[in-house]
Amino acid sequence: MQSRRRSEALFQTALAHLPGGVNSPVRAFRAVGGTPFFVQSASGAHLLDIDGNRLLDYVGTWGPAILGHAHPRIIRAIQRAAERGTSFGVPNPLEVDLAVRVKSMVPNIEKIRFCNSGTEACMSAIRLARGFTRRDLILKFDGCYHGHADSLLVKAGSGALTFGHPDSAGVPADFARHTMVLPFNDEAAIRAAFSQRGSEIAAVIVEGVPANAGLYLPLPGFYEAIASLCREYGAVFIFDEVMTGFRLGQGGGAQKVYGLQPDLSCFGKIIGGGLPVGAFGGRAEIMDLLAPLGPVYQAGTLSGNPLAMAAGLAALDELNDSDAYTRLDALGEQLEAGMVDAARRAGIPVCWQRIGSMFCGYFTEGPVNNLADAMKSDRARFARFFHGMLSGGVFLAPSQFEAGFISAAHTPADIDRTVQVAAQVLATL
Numbered sequence: 389m390q391s392r393r394r395s396e397a398l399f400q401t402a403l404a405h406l407p408g409g410v411n412s413p414v415r416a417f418r419a420v421g422g423t424p425f426f427v428q429s430a431s432g433a434h435l436l437d438i439d440g441n442r443l444l445d446y447v448g449t450w451g452p453a454i455l456g457h458a459h460p461r462i463i464r465a466i467q468r469a470a471e472r473g474t475s476f477g478v479p480n481p482l483e484v485d486l487a488v489r490v491k492s493m494v495p496n497i498e499k500i501r502f503c504n505s506g507t508e509a510c511m512s513a514i515r516l517a518r519g520f521t522r523r524d525l526i527l528k529f530d531g532c533y534h535g536h537a538d539s540l541l542v543k544a545g546s547g548a549l550t551f552g553h554p555d556s557a558g559v560p561a562d563f564a565r566h567t568m569v570l571p572f573n574d575e576a577a578i579r580a581a582f583s584q585r586g587s588e589i590a591a592v593i594v595e596g597v598p599a600n601a602g603l604y605l606p607l608p609g610f611y612e613a614i615a616s617l618c619r620e621y622g623a624v625f626i627f628d629e630v631m632t633g634f635r636l637g638q639g640g641g642a643q644k645v646y647g648l649q650p651d652l653s654c655f656g657k658i659i660g661g662g663l664p665v666g667a668f669g670g671r672a673e674i675m676d677l678l679a680p681l682g683p684v685y686q687a688g689t690l691s692g693n694p695l696a697m698a699a700g701l702a703a704l705d706e707l708n709d710s711d712a713y714t715r716l717d718a719l720g721e722q723l724e725a726g727m728v729d730a731a732r733r734a735g736i737p738v739c740w741q742r743i744g745s746m747f748c749g750y751f752t753e754g755p756v757n758n759l760a761d762a763m764k765s766d767r768a769r770f771a772r773f774f775h776g777m778l779s780g781g782v783f784l785a786p787s788q789f790e791a792g793f794i795s796a797a798h799t800p801a802d803i804d805r806t807v808q809v810a811a812q813v814l815a816t817l
């Protein structure tokens with residue numbers, strides 16, 4: 389058992405000064421119990437905490453660290469940019485460079501705007517879609533997360549076609565009324581929604597692959613149905629690739645995997661190379677409605693920040709220049725084979741879900757195709773599994789309802805060790 393005395397003491401101090409001791413809720417370990425650790429430094433696939441424990445990291449800063457932590461190419465790019473100044477508030481060439489690079493990798497982007505977080509990207513894409521269509525209603529899916537803007541912190545009402553309800557205190561019911569929430573993978577529900585209210589729907593927003601309630605995949609035909617309904621009714625198809633963008637291979641993300649042409653795409657996480665960035669882009673006809681060209685307002689003092697642009701460029705260049713995606717897929721397969729086998733040997737039902745280097749093991753028989761299925765997992769068992777893994781030096785996301793991420797800095801030996809630790813822990817559950 390590793391000592392976490394320093395982290396525990398610092399967390400007590402943090403609790404006095406930061407609400408819940410953290411700046412983002414899932415970091416507080418509430419879903420698994422115990423106290424979070426503080427990171428001293430990180431390199432490659434490993435974190436070093438302030439008690440000196442070295443942890444193999446499958447959180448990867450929730451996705452951005454696809455090349456591992458402190459990748460030399462990214463660090464150099466940030467250093468070089470910082471020496472020239474950290475923010476100007478007037479255009480800098482790196483903004484154009486990153487726009488050109490993203491466009492060269494994502495065919496569906498004609499114009500792009502950078503902002504500072506995935507939340508901002510989705511919030512702004514929604515406003516833009518509403519401005520473009522002159523309609524108010526947004527359609528989203530249960531369990532999909534698009535950041536914490538008011539229109540998107542909405543959960544399903546009691547019937548599938550009722551108005552959404554606020555999913556947070558502070559979100560006016562009047563706002564939630566403009567968002568309809570449907571079960572993911574339910575083609576009939578979305579067809580019914582369009583046939584009843586199609587002329588009011590400004591946009592459908594969906595995650596590239598839902599990965600904010602664990603991980604589940606679209607059934608064949610589901611995304612195609614969304615795309616064709618949007619076309620038929622003149623609604624904007626917004627594909628939220630904040631998590632999946634540049635994670636799932638060359639060509640942008642899930643839109644390449646599933647052969648889709650969304651009207652607007654949202655990015656974040658990897659596109660900032662570990663610095664705070666968001667972006668949204670797509671059809672020029674829609675994007676050109678943004679201020680200063682058009683009537684849809686959107687702005688940011690630090691948007692297009694040179695450090696963030698430099699880090700994003702370095703990350704995308706490294707992904708282009710290396711065989712990272714091939715290795716990530718192979719590591720993903722290796723982890724899957726090992727974990728499925730370990731669970732079978734332990735006689736514990738685990739529904740293992742994976743696409744490329746993103747994964748989630750639900751403690752349930754499965755199948756898991758939507759939020760209701762995911763909720764069947766044994767969360768108490770997950771919490772014991774999480775703490776067992778942490779004691780064995782492996783850091784998984786501290787919630788059953790988060791995806792795990794492999795980085796290009798993980799090695800086959802790291803994966804082997806992970807599977808060995810998991811086999812030992814599963815045997816105690």
Ligand SMILES: *Cc1c(COP(=O)(O)O)cnc(C)c1O
Nearest residue numbers: 505506507533534535630631656
């Ligand atoms: C993380 C995430 C967001 C929000 O991004 P932030 O940078 O945390 O604001 C939005 N959508 C998806 C799919 C995400 O995974």
